[in-house]
Each structure stands twice: as structure tokens, then as C-alpha cells.
Amino acid sequence: MDVLYTLSVFSGALAQVIMASTSISILAEHPGPLSLTGSEAEVQLQVYEENQHRFSHESLLDSRVILNFHRIFGEPYSPNYDVYLVAGTQGNSLEYIGTLSFFSVAPKSPENSEGANLKIKIESPVREMLGNEAQSHQSITLLLKPQDVTDTPVSVDIEFIFLCYVPKG
Numbered sequence: 001m002d003v004l005y006t007l008s009v010f011s012g013a014l015a016q017v018i019m020a021s022t023s024i025s026i027l028a029e030h031p032g033p034l035s036l037t038g039s040e041a042e043v044q045l046q047v048y049e050e051n052q053h054r055f056s057h058e059s060l061l062d063s064r065v066i067l068n069f070h071r072i073f074g075e076p077y078s079p080n081y082d083v084y085l086v087a088g089t090q091g092n093s094l095e096y097i098g099t100l101s102f103f104s105v106a107p108k109s110p111e112n113s114e115g116a117n118l119k120i121k122i123e124s125p126v127r128e129m130l131g132n133e134a135q136s137h138q139s140i141t142l143l144l145k146p147q148d149v150t151d152t153p154v155s156v157d158i159e160f161i162f163l164c165y166v167p168k169g
Contacts, residue, residue, distance in 0.1 A: 084142065
């Protein structure tokens with residue numbers, strides 16, 4: 001079983017799900033909350049050294065890699081954000097991963113203490129580029145770009161961002 005770190009910072013329900021499935025490994029995570037306010041945001045995911053072998057070309061071919069945005073709070077009319085991998089090994093090219101739509105988010109409140117969760121499945125060839133970044137830099141850089149510009153900044157808060165490895169089969 002791979003070592004899973006920082007489970008204590010995740011909500012109890014998420015930690016139980018991850019621990020119940022020994023085949024899921026957290027490969028990298030953003031070490032703190034992120035607030036999106038309508039402008040571009042660069043995010044560093046720190047790679048777990050113990051799970052770095054999962055970034056090998058062979059491992060990535062036989063797995064699903066999922067980027068998770070967990071415990072999201074904000075307003076339903078928040079702009080969508082496109083998510084890109086900043087591929088330093090490719091001359092800092094931007095490689096599209098997917099889009100975050102905040103249609104179902106709501107402000108944090110006693111009635112909404114868990115927030116929303118969004119996932120993006122990372123496909124080839126970006127999955128392999130992501131592996132190259134992790135092996136070369138010990139971190140992965142993402143760029144979140146709003147699709148729309150709003151007159152009044154609308155804040156969306158994301159408590160956790162983490163990258164998971166799920167073997168196929």
C-alpha cells in the first residue's frame with residue numbers, strides 16, 4: 001500500500017473513502033486553500049516523494065489520473081475557469097486539462113459545511129506531460145484562467161486540490 005499523507009487535513013468522509021480504497025494514491029496536492037477572485041491563478045501541486053514512481057510512463061498508461069477540487073464555496077454565478085498544465089519541460093507551454101464550472105457552488109454556511117467537489121480526468125497526452133513535470137521539478141504547476149471577466153469580482157474558495165492515481169482494472 002502506498003503512503004497517503006496529510007489525510008488528517010481532509011474532511012473525515014473523504015479520508016475514509018481514500019483509506020477504504022488502498023488502490024487510490026494521492027500523488028500531489030496544493031498545501032492550502034485557494035481563493036479565485038476573477039483573475040488568473042497559478043497553483044503549485046507538491047509531489048509526494050513516496051508516490052513519485054506512479055509518474056513513470058508505464059504506470060500512467062495503466063491508470064486513471066484525476067485532478068480533484070474539494071470543498072468549494074462561492075456564488076453560483078462565479079465565472080468558469082479553464083485549467084491548464086504549465087509544461088516547463090515543454091518551454092512553459094499551456095496544456096489544457098479541463099474546465100471548472102461553479103454552477104452548483106454555494107457560500108459556506110451551517111447548511112453547506114462540506115461545499116462542492118469537482119473532478120477532472122486527465123487524458124493523454126497531458127497525463128504523460130504531467131508525469132514528466134513531476135519527475136523533473138518535484139512539483140506540478142497549474143494555471144486557472146477565468147473564461148469571463150466580471151465587473152465585480154466574485155470569490156470562489158477551494159480548500160483542497162489534489163491529484164489522484166487510480167489503477168485500471
